[in-house]
Amino acid sequence: MAKTSYPLASVYxxxxxxPVVLLTTLRNEQPNVMPLSWHTMLEFEPPxxxxxxxxxxxxxxxxxxxxxxxxxxxxxxxxDKVVGCGNCSGASENKFQRFSLTPQLSEVVSPPGIAECxxxxxxxxxxxxxxxxxxxxxxxxVAARCxxxxxxxxxxxxxGWGQFMVAGQRIxxxxxMR
Amino acid sequence: MAKTSYPLASVYxxxxxxPVVLLTTLRNEQPNVMPLSWHTMLEFEPPxxxxxxxxxxxxxxxxxxxxxxxxxxxxxxxxDKVVGCGNCSGASENKFQRFSLTPQLSEVVSPPGIAECxxxxxxxxxxxxxxxxxxxxxxxxVAARCxxxxxxxxxxxxxGWGQFMVAGQRIxxxxxMR
Numbered sequence: 509m510a511k512t513s514y515p516l517a518s519v520y521x522x523x524x525x526x527p528v529v530l531l532t533t534l535r536n537e538q539p540n541v542m543p544l545s546w547h548t549m550l551e552f553e554p555p556x557x558x559x560x561x562x563x564x565x566x567x568x569x570x571x572x573x574x575x576x577x578x579x580x581x582x583x584x585x586x587x588d589k590v591v592g593c594g595n596c597s598g599a600s601e602n603k604f605q606r607f608s609l610t611p612q613l614s615e616v617v618s619p620p621g622i623a624e625c626x627x628x629x630x631x632x633x634x635x636x637x638x639x640x641x642x643x644x645x646x647x648x649x650v651a652a653r654c655x656x657x658x659x660x661x662x663x664x665x666x667x668g669w670g671q672f673m674v675a676g677q678r679i680x681x682x683x684x685m686r
Numbered sequence: 687m688a689k690t691s692y693p694l695a696s697v698y699x700x701x702x703x704x705p706v707v708l709l710t711t712l713r714n715e716q717p718n719v720m721p722l723s724w725h726t727m728l729e730f731e732p733p734x735x736x737x738x739x740x741x742x743x744x745x746x747x748x749x750x751x752x753x754x755x756x757x758x759x760x761x762x763x764x765x766d767k768v769v770g771c772g773n774c775s776g777a778s779e780n781k782f783q784r785f786s787l788t789p790q791l792s793e794v795v796s797p798p799g800i801a802e803c804x805x806x807x808x809x810x811x812x813x814x815x816x817x818x819x820x821x822x823x824x825x826x827x828v829a830a831r832c833x834x835x836x837x838x839x840x841x842x843x844x845x846g847w848g849q850f851m852v853a854g855q856r857i858x859x860x861x862x863m864r
Contacts, residue, residue, distance in 0.1 A: 518846070520846065521845045521846035521849075524704065524723045524724070524843070524844045524845060524846065525704050525723075525843035525844065525845055525851050526702065526703050526704010526705070526723075526843060527704070543863070545702045545703075545704075545727075546702070546726045546727050546728070547726055548724045548725055548726035548736060548738065549723075549724050549738070550724070550738060550820045550822065551820070556820070558726060558736060558820070558822065560726065560727070560728060584857075587857070587859055588859065591859045591860060591861040591863070594861055594862070594863040595860075595861060595862045595863070635819075638816060641813075642728045642729070642734070642736070642824075644728065644736065646820075659845060659849065662854075663851075665702070665703035665704060665843075665853070666702045666703065666863070667699045667702060667703055667837060667856070668696070668698065668699035668702065668864060669861065669863075669864060670858050670859050670860060670861035670862075670863070671699075671837065671856060671857075671858050672856065672857050672858075672859060673703050673841075673853045673854065673855075673856055674854045674855045674856070674857060675843070675851045675853075675854055676840075676851065676852045676853055676854020676855065677851075677852045677854065678845070678849060678850065678851055678852070679762075679765070679849075679850050679852060680848050680849055680850075681765055681766065681769045681848050681850060682769060682773075682848060683769040683772055683773060683847065683848035684772070684773045684848075685721070685769070685772040685773070685844070685847070685848070686846060686847060
């Protein structure tokens with residue numbers, strides 16, 4: 509499905525539900541991708557995201573050196589690719605090729621997005637002060653593209669050791685909370 | 687349903703899927719409760735949680751002064767109470783009374799848990815260095831209690847302005863990721 513430019517002020521609604529995301533980075537002009545679930549919104553606008561990447565991950569140094577990434581949100585249709593990307597390392601193989609993921613040119617940052625994901629959030633590293641202690645990277649979303657049906661996407665939510673919850677029904681409650 | 691002591695090493699599996707949680711704190715011996723969705727795991731064991739509380743929230747000062755809280759995880763059966771707690775302030779009313787929430791004595795910390803939630807994570811504030819910049823409190827889970835059916839609970843996942851995703855089907859994939 510076609511993606512359109514997405515309002516930065518609405519990005520938080522994509523990440524608050526806690527989906528597994530695919531982080532794309534770049535090293536030596538070769539893109540890498542890793543799945544992660546340890547992320548949280550830190551600010552609405554400009555959207556700031558706190559994202560944990562371990563120094564044991566190949567993407568860690570990519571993020572420190574390149575200071576740019578794309579947070580891609582996958583749905584259940586590529587669940588096997590998502591876990592596959594988590595079961596191997598970019599240090600030894602090209603995951604885009606192995607899992608037939610399509611690099612999608614970003615608008616602002618150097619790392620590509622993933623065409624098979626319904627949302628692509630282009631990010632810049634704006635605060636690395638918590639990286640030594642927690643591996644926590646503070647990212648600012650500088651551009652976002654998303655499919656129209658994002659609010660009903662069947663996102664994946666990791667529960668540990670290969671168990672995932674799939675996004676279920678949507679309900680509306682009388683909340684005044686943004 | 688009865689709750690039993692829950693392994694601290696397994697706590698991350700409760701929060702990774704991104705459920706709305708109810709944060710309980712204490713001020714002048716009166717408990718308060720607020721819903722929030724901006725949280726992430728920071729470490730497996732001991733479990734460290736990064737949790738964003740705005741200085742506009744009544745709970746903010748409670749957490750800074752008391753340095754203890756309980757992260758309670760509600761399911762859809764108390765969805766109306768969850769949004770109700772987000773639509774008013776502890777500065778002007780006792781939310782436990784207004785929404786008929788039952789304080790549950792904690793094992794280690796002073797603030798009570800919420801009996802109507804299927805999981806109660808007792809936390810101590812261990813790092814407030816990111817509070818001035820992001821309102822990000824680093825909490826260590828020091829005790830946890832949980833119902834047996836937690837892995838299939840119908841948790842709530844906020845998408846903004848009263849729209850929530852309810853946890854759907856569980857699937858198992860061949861992942862080597864903890």
